[in-house]
Amino acid sequence: MPDAAPFLSSYHRVEEGWIDYNGHMNMGYYTVLFDRCADEAFAEMGFGPDYAAARNLTTFSAEFHIRYLREVKLGDRVYSTFHLLDHDAKRFHSFQELYHEDGWLAATGEGLTLHVDLSGPRVAPMPEDVQARVARMAQAHATLPTPDGVGRRIGISRKG
Template identity: 35%
Template structure:
């Protein structure tokens, strides 16, 4: 399967900082829109959310800022399913641009399927499980996500 592209956008003027680079917060915004698009692919589009009362909440997100991104650059997000269980979804988003082979930024995220009436965690529907498994099967030959499971810290010696 070719990479699953979930979101595409040019970097907008109000997204850049005083250095002419994409601001930190807007990387997360871009990845958030990619998650929204993924939700549509797995049966959690707006209509389904309204009918079922279920959605995804982000439990944890890590972002790696790898290369600068400047105003006007057309970027896209490729999304890979790392894994899922009854209630959780582990995803990897990577940010790319034309003519540059390296990943610009990466975000590893843990998402929770939620019954909004609680709100409380809830199992995925059979339809969502089938759609998720289909994506996992299609992505089985993809190279492993490069920036997954990283831990931030300092090795401070006294």
């Protein structure tokens, strides 16, 4: 388990097929990038392809909310933070920030992830060893300030 908090992913490059007719990355590929970066954090918690194959357990995304703050373009290199905000035996709440290699914030993503027994499939408690790894990451992240944008809702602000 890394000592640094929040978790930092490796760099990922914006691919050619992800660019839309506006000349920037299409909104759907922000989710792809957040997912690829989260997979690295999930591996630290014990999840991933080997976990699913060996235990017939995995994770499913229940919700994911993205804020698009600045456009990224073809060839840009980005990385993501992963901040584990909360968890229980069956779920965890996380927040990610997608940064351009030059240091500016491109997007944020907030998610609720479920632990799933694939024999159902159904939501199920994590095994104790995995719960311990999740708890260690949560403890490492507990002293971090709450990121800007956590819990935001979508709506049109009206002046009263």
